[in-house]
Amino acid sequence: MKILDRSGRGQSASPDEGASTAAVRLDDVTHEYGTDSGRFGSGNDRTLTALRDVSLEVQPGTIVGLKGPSGSGKSTILHAVSGLLVPTSGSVDLLGTDLTALSDRERVRVRREHVGIVFQRFHLLPSLTARANVALPLVQAGVPRTERRERAEHLLEQVGLGDRTTHLPGELSGGERQRVAIARSLSTDPDVIVADEPTGELDTATGAEVLELLTSLGDDRAVLVASHDSPTLSIADDVVRLRDGMVIEDAG
Amino acid sequence: MRDDDEEGRRSRWRGIFGVSTRRLWKQATTTRTGRMAASTGAVALTIAILLVVTGIALALANAGVVSQADAEATVVPEQGETLSDVGGVEPAQLGAANERAERIREREGVDHASPVLVETVRLESAQGDDGGESGLVLLVGVVPDDEERSVAGLPTTGLEPGDPHYAGGSYDGPRTGELVLSDAAAERLDAAEDEEFRVVGNRTATDRTTFGVAEIDAAAGNERDADVPVALVHLSELQSISGASAGELADRVLVWGDADAAATAGEDAYPNATVETAGGTDPSQLFDDGLAFATSLIALVVGVAICAAFVATTMGITVNEDRRMLAVLEAIGFPTHSRLAVVGVSTLLTTLLGAVLGIAGGVLGVLAVDAVAGATVASRTVAVVHPLFVPYAFAVAFVSGLVAVPYPLVVAARTNVLAEVGR
Numbered sequence: 001m002k003i004l005d006r007s008g009r010g011q012s013a014s015p016d017e018g019a020s021t022a023a024v025r026l027d028d029v030t031h032e033y034g035t036d037s038g039r040f041g042s043g044n045d046r047t048l049t050a051l052r053d054v055s056l057e058v059q060p061g062t063i064v065g066l067k068g069p070s071g072s073g074k075s076t077i078l079h080a081v082s083g084l085l086v087p088t089s090g091s092v093d094l095l096g097t098d099l100t101a102l103s104d105r106e107r108v109r110v111r112r113e114h115v116g117i118v119f120q121r122f123h124l125l126p127s128l129t130a131r132a133n134v135a136l137p138l139v140q141a142g143v144p145r146t147e148r149r150e151r152a153e154h155l156l157e158q159v160g161l162g163d164r165t166t167h168l169p170g171e172l173s174g175g176e177r178q179r180v181a182i183a184r185s186l187s188t189d190p191d192v193i194v195a196d197e198p199t200g201e202l203d204t205a206t207g208a209e210v211l212e213l214l215t216s217l218g219d220d221r222a223v224l225v226a227s228h229d230s231p232t233l234s235i236a237d238d239v240v241r242l243r244d245g246m247v248i249e250d251a252g
Numbered sequence: 253m254r255d256d257d258e259e260g261r262r263s264r265w266r267g268i269f270g271v272s273t274r275r276l277w278k279q280a281t282t283t284r285t286g287r288m289a290a291s292t293g294a295v296a297l298t299i300a301i302l303l304v305v306t307g308i309a310l311a312l313a314n315a316g317v318v319s320q321a322d323a324e325a326t327v328v329p330e331q332g333e334t335l336s337d338v339g340g341v342e343p344a345q346l347g348a349a350n351e352r353a354e355r356i357r358e359r360e361g362v363d364h365a366s367p368v369l370v371e372t373v374r375l376e377s378a379q380g381d382d383g384g385e386s387g388l389v390l391l392v393g394v395v396p397d398d399e400e401r402s403v404a405g406l407p408t409t410g411l412e413p414g415d416p417h418y419a420g421g422s423y424d425g426p427r428t429g430e431l432v433l434s435d436a437a438a439e440r441l442d443a444a445e446d447e448e449f450r451v452v453g454n455r456t457a458t459d460r461t462t463f464g465v466a467e468i469d470a471a472a473g474n475e476r477d478a479d480v481p482v483a484l485v486h487l488s489e490l491q492s493i494s495g496a497s498a499g500e501l502a503d504r505v506l507v508w509g510d511a512d513a514a515a516t517a518g519e520d521a522y523p524n525a526t527v528e529t530a531g532g533t534d535p536s537q538l539f540d541d542g543l544a545f546a547t548s549l550i551a552l553v554v555g556v557a558i559c560a561a562f563v564a565t566t567m568g569i570t571v572n573e574d575r576r577m578l579a580v581l582e583a584i585g586f587p588t589h590s591r592l593a594v595v596g597v598s599t600l601l602t603t604l605l606g607a608v609l610g611i612a613g614g615v616l617g618v619l620a621v622d623a624v625a626g627a628t629v630a631s632r633t634v635a636v637v638h639p640l641f642v643p644y645a646f647a648v649a650f651v652s653g654l655v656a657v658p659y660p661l662v663v664a665a666r667t668n669v670l671a672e673v674g675r
Contacts, residue, residue, distance in 0.1 A: 079670060082583070084582075084583060084669055084670055084673075085670060104588075105587055105588075108582070108585055108586070108587045109585070109587070111583075111584075111585050112584065112585020112586075113585070117583050117584065119583075119673055123576065123579075123580045123583075123673060124580075125275065125577055125580065126283050127274075127275040127276075127278035127279045127282070127283045127284070128271070128274065128275055128278065132271065132274060136271065136581075136584060137584045137585055138267075139264060139267035139268060139270075139271055139586075140264060140267075140268075140584075140585050140586045140587075140590055141260075141264070141585075142257075142259070142260025142261060142262075142263045142264040142267075143260075143263060143267075144259075144263045145263070145266070145267065145270065148267070168278065168282065168283070170283065184584065188585070
């Protein structure tokens with residue numbers, strides 16, 4: 001990973017040039033909440049700048065950590081990379097496609113096909129079994145039912161939950177739920193995984209297991225992990241420190 | 253990509269339906285039993301009440317002693333096609349009834365056919381000039397044969413077989429003057445067998461016609477209308493009194509015999525009329541009875557409105573609680589139409605599940621209402637069940653679901669993914 005030279009925008013590496021190798025590339029990304037229907041959008045005229053001219057790249061096969069206190073912009077970067085929000089300015093390239101130039105529908109499709117998301121609070125559907133939760137992204141992908149089941153069971157086996165396939169999330173421990181969430185993020189075999197505080201809700205031992213799992217996600221995937229927790233960031237090949245929406249150093 | 257082809261599209265929709273169903277099932281049985289019970293219970297209650305009211309309306313429509321007969325088929329005029337409805341004074345009648353009934357009688361598989369004319373007539377005792385007891389009686393004109401048949405709940409055997417006064421359409425044959433009275437009519441007229449009664453009024457020159465009581469009979473199988481004074485006479489004799497002889501008019505034609513043959517013969521004789529076949533309660537009678545139709549229509553409109561309001565409210569609350577689920581679906585790549593499909597399928601399934609429970613509740617309700625009414629105030633059937641109630645209930649539930657679905661969809665569409673998954 002490298003942090004692009006912000007001052008060199010438009011003269012150094014062009015987006016197309018960078019897109020040929022980088023899985024994820026943010027170029028001069030600025031985002032202000034309050035200018036759209038973002039998190040603080042409703043009933044607040046005051047704008048809050050969450051990201052200022054952030055540029056970074058993530059190469060396939062690397063894990064990049066985003067470090068910083070609450071409100072530093074970590075989650076906003078992850079949301080921009082996964083196409084959940086469109087930054088106010090700048091470009092977000094995912095595998096050579098500029099997400100900011102796509103329609104809402106196209107961004108959803110790109111996310112489904114290329115991005116797996118792991119949330120801090122797991123966000124499994126409580127009324128679906130572990131297997132059905134893992135298979136959920138494959139439903140929209142149009143994968144036949146038997147194939148969905150086989151893939152979900154295989155992934156649950158891989159994350160060590162082969163014997164928990166028919167359990168509801170409420171019947172699983174926190175660590176097990178996060179492993180189900182990781183299995184779900186892998187179900188469409190995405191090129192990029194974004195994980196937002198993946199160990200935030202877990203105790204140290206369980207968190208270590210989940211981190212081990214994240215580390216073993218594969219050689220070709222680009223992984224972005226946001227955390228303010230040093231053990232979590234220790235799995236990263238590079239760490240980007242953020243403060244007040246700006247990159248303050250490349251800790252790699 | 254896989255999802256671009258037709259097979260993928262089918263798999264996707266099957267999957268969305270399956271996920272919605274399984275999720276709903278788990279919610280109903282495990283994770284959210286109270287909410288599901290409230291949603292389905294509200295629909296079930298509305299549907300059950302709708303069915304009970306409709307059952308009462310149907311019983312109301314089917315009440316009416318003059319429509320009681322043991323014929324296999326009944327030819328009735330098509331309503332609403334003639335100007336007679338404009339004034340709402342006279343219902344449509346069948347013409348050339350005597351002649352056509354005779355032709356029907358000759359058909360293979362038909363045992364007997366008789367036109368039926370119903371007139372309200374005031375009869376008074378013919379004993380002495382000062383007039384004795386008098387009262388309004390529903391006179392039902394029929395052509396009896398020598399078999400035991402029931403018309404207007406009365407046996408035709410009390411009348412001489414045939415219709416001698418008709419005399420091939422000349423209406424100058426000998427009158428029998430026979431009258432078969434129901435208990436209620438006999439009571440109203442204070443009549444005894446062989447007593448003579450004459451028709452009161454000045455409608456035709458034959459008003460002074462008299463009838464002799466040939467038989468007094470309880471309106472069999474009609475205990476619910478036992479209080480209606482009804483009497484059988486020969487058709488042509490009634491037609492002469494009422495003026496219906498001019499066009500050989502009748503209100504309906506009853507056909508006995510093989511059910512199919514009877515219906516076919518009726519249809520052939522009156523291609524533009526409606527042929528009703530025997531078989532218990534006839535829901536189409538709802539449309540012929542103003543009060544019953546209005547009752548069931550109000551029940552339908554109120555039922556759909558209340559059901560839709562219940563569904564919209566409970567599903568709106570449910571979807572509001574499900575915002576995070578919808579946000580997660582968006583985050584893992586479900587576009588808006590797929591997310592709304594999950595909500596729509598859940599709403600409609602909840603409604604249909606409520607309809608199933610509502611049908612059971614409605615049937616039990618009808619039976620209970622009838623039993624309680626029978627044991628206390630009513631002397632007749634006050635509510636009936638019909639097999640058509642099942643598709644009717646489902647249709648009402650489905651329409652209610654469709655009416656209700658926009659609200660949860662709007663709630664779902666307004667979900668802010670970042671606000672939900674960021675929590």
